[in-house]
Amino acid sequence: MSGRRLEVVDDDALSCTPLSREALSEHEAVDVARVFAALSDPVRLRLLSLVASGDEVCSCDLEGPLGKSQPTVSHHTRVLVEAGLIQGERRGRWVWWRAVPERLAQAAAILAP
Amino acid sequence: MSGRRLEVVDDDALSCTPLSREALSEHEAVDVARVFAALSDPVRLRLLSLVASGDEVCSCDLEGPLGKSQPTVSHHTRVLVEAGLIQGERRGRWVWWRAVPERLAQAAAILAP
DNA sequence: CCGATACATCGATGCCTGTCAATAGGAGTT
DNA sequence: AACTCCTATTGACAGGCATCGATGTATCGG
Numbered sequence: 411m412s413g414r415r416l417e418v419v420d421d422d423a424l425s426c427t428p429l430s431r432e433a434l435s436e437h438e439a440v441d442v443a444r445v446f447a448a449l450s451d452p453v454r455l456r457l458l459s460l461v462a463s464g465d466e467v468c469s470c471d472l473e474g475p476l477g478k479s480q481p482t483v484s485h486h487t488r489v490l491v492e493a494g495l496i497q498g499e500r501r502g503r504w505v506w507w508r509a510v511p512e513r514l515a516q517a518a519a520i521l522a523p
Numbered sequence: 524m525s526g527r528r529l530e531v532v533d534d535d536a537l538s539c540t541p542l543s544r545e546a547l548s549e550h551e552a553v554d555v556a557r558v559f560a561a562l563s564d565p566v567r568l569r570l571l572s573l574v575a576s577g578d579e580v581c582s583c584d585l586e587g588p589l590g591k592s593q594p595t596v597s598h599h600t601r602v603l604v605e606a607g608l609i610q611g612e613r614r615g616r617w618v619w620w621r622a623v624p625e626r627l628a629q630a631a632a633i634l635a636p
Numbered sequence: 637c638c639g640a641t642a643c644a645t646c647g648a649t650g651c652c653t654g655t656c657a658a659t660a661g662g663a664g665t666t
Numbered sequence: 667a668a669c670t671c672c673t674a675t676t677g678a679c680a681g682g683c684a685t686c687g688a689t690g691t692a693t694c695g696g
Contacts, residue, residue, distance in 0.1 A: 429568070430575040430622065433588070439565035439572075447563035449634075451684080452552035455542070455559075459552075462543040469643070475546070479686055484644055486684090503642050503693050509543065515635045521562075522624070522631035564654075582673070592656055597674055599654090616663055616672050 424494075424516045428523045445517050448493035453478060454486045461496055462509035469505050537607075537629045541636045558630050561606035566591060567599045574609055575622035582618050 424445065425438045434442065449455060453476055460475060461467045472483050487507065490496045494513045498505045537558065538551045547555065562568060566589055573588060574580045585596050600620065603609045607626045611618045 429572040429627070430624070432572070432576050434569050434572040436565065436569065439568045443563055443565045443568055446559045446568075450556050450560035450563040452549065452556040453684085455552045455556055456547050456549065459542040459545070459547040463545050470641095478684095480643075481645080481687080482685055488644085500643090500692095505643070511543070511635070514542070518631040518635035521634075522628045566654085583671095591654095593673075594657080594675080595655055601674085613663090613673090618673070 424513075424520070426516055426519050428520060430523065442517075442520055445493050445495070445513075448489050448495060449517070451486070451489075453482070454490060457483070457486050458490060458495060458509065461507045462511075462514070466506045466508050469507065472507075537626075537633070539629055539632050541633060543636065555630075555633060558606050558608070558626075561602050561608060562630070564599070564602075566595075567603060570596070570599050571603060571608060571622065574620045575624075575627070579619045579621050582620065585620075 424441060425434070427434075449458070457472060457476060460472060469480075469483060469487065472487075473480055476483060478486075487496065487498065487505075491498060494510060496507050496509055498507050500506075537554060538547070540547075562571070570585060570589060573585060582593075582596060582600065585600075586593055589596060591599075600609065600611065600618075604611060607623060609620050609622055611620050613619075
């Protein structure tokens with residue numbers, strides 16, 4: 411099965427109203443918190459910056475710079491995918507990761523108008 | 524002692540280079556992760572939105588909307604203060620909270636150029 | 637088909653965090 | 667001083683999370 415996409419399935423609405431605009435509903439807060447939780451780990455931030463600063467990055471090029479085991483890297487990529495922050499595409503044996511700039515912009519828009 | 528400030532003391536540098544620019548160092552990642560960790564809880568996000576959308580908010584006006592006990596609210600305000608996202612000022616018996624827009628903008632700038 | 641490679645999943649472990657009851661601290665009021 | 671109100675801290679508990687070794691799954695080359 412080549413070229414299959416690995417991307418987030420669930421709703422990617424992410425109410426884009428800035429925090430300073432009006433109070434978040436309980437439901438919105440849970441959604442937004444999920445994204446920031448994905449960004450709340452140093453290893454994931456560095457992983458994301460590696461992916462976002464390059465065009466496409468293979469998982470095998472992540473273990474080294476991150477200094478983490480393969481299962482740990484796989485865990486973190488999964489969290490970032492579920493948050494909609496990165497997408498992965500399997501080509502042959504490798505999975506190539508790339509960032510989702512729109513999602514990063516959404517999260518940023520919530521913090522600052 | 525009236526009018527005393529309650530604000531974060533530690534370094535508020537928060538390397539403002541966007542994730543898509545260059546890879547974060549290990550140290551930078553830890554700093555940035557701390558801020559996002561403060562934003563990774565639904566209760567704290569709603570607390571922050573309540574504070575940021577109003578001009579100043581008293582703690583006594585937070586317990587109700589948040590539906591949490593007083594110690595829990597106090598815990599969350601503390602986390603937000605340590606992340607530099609809000610500041611508190613004691614006036615008489617009440618503490619008045621307000622957001623720190625610059626800090627929110629810093630965090631947003633890391634996510635999107 | 638068989639071995640090697642790349643990634644995902646599982647199970648276990650240790651640490652961190654959200655929550656609240658109880659208690660302490662601090663500031664105004666009488 | 668004594669009392670009351672608001673907030674911070676402590677202690678304890680439950681749940682969540684990061685990490686890694688072991689194992690499973692899929693793909694390519696010989």
